[in-house]
Amino acid sequence: MALGTPERDRLIRVAQTGDPVAIDRLLAACQPDARRYAHRHCHASDVDDAVQESLLIVARKVGGLKAAAAFASWLFVVIRRECRRLSRLMLRHDPLTDELAEALMLARPDESLRIDLASALESLPPHYLEVVLLRDFEELTIAEIAARLGEQPGAVKSRLHRARELVREYMLGPR
Template identity: 75%
Template sequence: MTVSGPERDNLIFAAQTGDPAAIGRLLVVCQSDARRYARRHCQVSDVDDAVQESLLVISRKVHGLKAAAAFSSWLFTVIKRECRKLERAMFRHDPLDEDLAEHQIASKSDNDLRIDLAAALESLPAHYLEVVLLRDFEELTIAEISKRLGEPPGAVKSRLHRARELVREYMLGSNASDKKRPIEH
């Protein structure tokens, strides 16, 4: 937090009493700490979501905080929990039956596969499409993509993995060529 001890404690106390202006100011004051902590505990692509969800939790539950001195540790606990939630959500999916997946792909004509792949790629959010195109079509290495995008290699790998998972889900979904809506990320 960027405010001094007594000022911080007064702000937290005012927020605990339900003062909307104090809650808003508290969220602004603690946002940089929240973001810094989330960067240490979340996937790069989840930092903004984790901070937003954490600040929402803080705004709703600050009245239940017993002592102003516990605020910082509580904030970090909430952020860490949100990072874990997002990570679990990212990797939570039903494992695909590989034989079934292989059969679905093999039963389609080359032309249908090309159409479905194009549709799957078009449905990707831009930041996912970018890494897939750089890696799989331009055949750049992770290090080259990382340098080009100015992002850490781990973030590039994570995004590429998620993009490929979304394409796979799309391709194996029923009637993939009939899908019109973009894939959620």
């Protein structure tokens, strides 16, 4: 949190009384730290959901926090639990085989498929969209993309793989 310790502790104590303005300020102040922590503990596709759910939990339960000094560690525990919960949800379904996924795609009308693909690409975080566009639309090689982005080829391949997985999840997910 960007606030100094005395100011942060005072804000936490006021938020514990249920003051909505203090709660909003507290959530805004801790959101950057929450995002950084979630990036380390969640799948990339779960970060936004984990942060949002965690901050909702904090807003509801901050009144039960015993000591303002324990806020940061409590926040990180809440985020870590939310990341684990989202990860377990992701693993509950059986992955589709490539053949079944292809059959599901081929069964859809072309216009519907185009619209969903555009929506899937729009839903990607910018760093994933960038590699997909460079590889699949500009038809650059992995080495060319790595040179353009100033990154290692392995990092580019990993990001491209994850981006394609996110598009696949979006396209085959529940409607």
